[in-house]
Amino acid sequence: MSEYLVQFNNISKFFGKVIALKDVTMRLRKGEIMCLLGDNGAGKSTLIKTLAGVHKPDEGEIIFEDKKIIFDSPRDALDIGIGTVYQDLALVSLMSVTRNFFMGREPQKGIPFFKTFDVEKANKIAAERMGQIGIDVRDPSQAVGTMSGGERQCLAISRAIYFGAKVLVLDEPTSALGVHQASMVLKYIVKAASEGLAVILITHNVHHAYPVGNSFTVLNRGRSMGTFQKKDISREKLLSMMAGGEELDKLEVELKEMDRVART
Amino acid sequence: MSVKSQSIQSKKQTGQDERLKKISPLRVLLNRPELGALGGSILVFIFFGIVAGDTGMFSAYGALNFLDVSANLGIIAIAAAMLMIGGEFDLSIGSMIGFAGICIAIPAIYWGWPLWMSITFAFAMAVLIGYFNGIMVVRTGLPSFIVTLAMLFILRGATLAITRLITGRTQVPGLRVLIEDDPIAWIFATDTFQWLFTWLGKMKLIALRTDGTPLATGIPPSVIWFIALTLFATWILMKTRYGNWIFASGGDKVGATNVGVPVGRVKISLFIGTAVASTIFACIQVLDAGSADTMRGTLKELEAIAAAVVGGCLLTGGYGSAIGAALGAIIFGTVSMGIFYTDVDTDWFKVFLGAMMLIAVVFNNYIRRKVTENK
Ligand SMILES: Nc1ncnc2c1ncn2[C@@H]1O[C@H](COP(=O)(O)OP(=O)(O)OP(=O)(O)O)[C@@H](O)[C@H]1O
Ligand SMILES: [Mg+2]
DSSP states (O other): OOSOSEEEEEEEEEETTEEEEEEEEEEEOTTOEEEEEEOTTSSHHHHHHHHHTSSOOSEEEEEETTEEEOOSSHHHHHHTTEEEEOTTTTOOTTSBHHHHHTTTSOOEESSTTSOEEOHHHHHHHHHHHHHHTTOOOSOTTSBGGGSOHHHHHHHHHHHHHHHOSSEEEEESTTTTOOHHHHHHHHHHHHHHHHTTOEEEEEOSOHHHHHHHOSEEEEEETTEEEEEEEGGGOOHHHHHHHTTOHHHHHHHHHHHHHHHHHHHO | OHHHHHHHHHHHHHSSOTTOOOOOHHHHHHTSTTHHHHHHHHHHHHHHHHHSTTTTTTSHHHHHHHHHHHHHHHHHHHHHHHHHHTTOOOTTHHHHHHHHHHHHHHHHHHSOOOHHHHHHHHHHHHHHHHHHHHHHHHHHOOOHHHHHHHHHHHHHHHHHHHHHHHHSSSEEOOOHHHHTTOTTTHHHHOOBOHHHHHHHHHTTOSOBOTTSSBSSOSBOHHHHHHHHHHHHHHHHHHHSHHHHHHHHHHHOHHHHHHTTOOHHHHHHHHHHHHHHHHHHHHHHHHHHHTSEETTTTTTHHHHHHHHHHHTTOOTTSSOOOHHHHHHHHHHHHHHHHHHHHSSSOTTHHHHHHHHHHHHHHHHHHHHHHHHHSOO
8 A cells, every 4th residue: 555545646637728737746645734736727626626526637647545546426536535625615505504515415314215315414414513613503494695605615614524534625715714714624624634634725825724734736837836845845935936925025015116106 | 791691691591593583484484485376376266266256166167177277287387397496498398298199199099009008108208308308408518498499399390290191180089998998097097086076966065967977077187196296296305315406406507516416317307307297298188188189288388387487496497396386387277267267358368377477587586686695
């Protein structure tokens, strides 16, 4: 058995003429939190969607527990314990909290052919799980469309945590969260990793990524700029690799300049 | 500080979240999709109760008449509603009715098949056609509106062409004699609770013919099918995993797929559902009339969709109910029959149908905004 739980080997993905990914390699161990970083359009979401079963890679292979895997649908990925929080959350706003939480994986009760959706059990689990990351579900039959953006994000996260038994993939899970909820979620991610899950975390916020991440992969225009262990890279170096550092410095200078011009 | 501890205390006492306002039963009802149709059907009954209360519309015979019409429409409206909740349309329902009719009649009359075999054949064809509609929509990603519009023409045309080719006519009569002794046909052709009506007749509680038998002989098969399908569809939608998948597929196809809902399979099965419901409709009508007509079912797809919309289904999918569609069908059936008992010219029925739909769409749109938007 190799030391890695998940290996992306030379993954490429093309959408028509667009090269979304080219020769991307990334490897994760059990208990590791891998932060996937990069500009808008760098290919982060596309890469994790190949692991979630949404896209089939055009080149390269994904190895999971030493076996090459080919997913026909996201269902296959969920079946082997890969839980994903999509950037667009994959929630149906007309449906209730509970119905969304268990969408596709509803608990059932009763005799064969007359099995029913066990709503009480589902309500209980959904409320309990969301409570654990600090969201008090007022009413599990509330339509998701009436929830706040952060509440929705927490619903998607707790769902992925509940169903992701081996790998947890989070695509910008903290973008709409307040400081309190964001730190709850990050704490939860660390806890999940300490229990042996492999975690892939996509974020644009280096202050979220750096404290929790063990290693960092930076994508740029569909290519990997390499994977770095935390000990090998400083927060500042990482920030500038995310093409953020210099630009923020420049921005500060420009703002000062504008301020000066406005005053004179 | 005191406010906070108070609210915490109140939470402890009631075991409820203090942010949760008490929701009155009325509010819960307001959030149900069938609310509008329920109000509509109550209004319709009050209206005809006043206008046509003493005309015989509400006698046993009259009531069974408008229930029969409602039930026939309801059978296809429920299937159409489930498909709409799943995010698609089927415009080929009406043509499928005509096609299923000749699938029963031609083999039975011209090829000497037993009736049960031709009925089975019709259902097999329905499954195939529904599957084809579904796979076309799912595989090509084309709007179901276009795919099933094409099927509307193909099926109606094929029905006419095949019938004329084999029989030289557009009608196939002579089925009635085959119903007796058939092991299956009775499912679509038996009036039930006949003993009740005989008894009611004996007690002089309902109108009799001159020979002493009651005018209304029993509950028509359409009504039994209608009730059974309403219950079955409601059970599926509200209580089962498959029901959750239907709402999910119609509410957000991509999201549902990404969390493992087999959206394609769900949609295909719903298309099979509308084709099969059309065939049930055809069986009941063909066996009742004793003949198949190539034009049977014309425009029924639009009535079925209208009933589903009046019943609270959103045109965009993901929201609606089977009970709502059933009520929508009852509204249309009652008005289309009730209008005969009033002085109003029956031409006005279509005007009513259209107006009703418009009101329903405006109302549904308002509800949808309330449910989906974060206030
Ligand atoms: N289904 C698709 N069809 C066509 N092009 C696509 C598709 N999905 C992604 N792309 C393209 O692939 C590239 C990478 O997209 P991706 O969503 O992976 O970026 P990202 O790194 O997640 O960006 P962001 O930080 O904005 O979320 C983009 O140029 C995008 O336009
Ligand atoms: Mg992205």
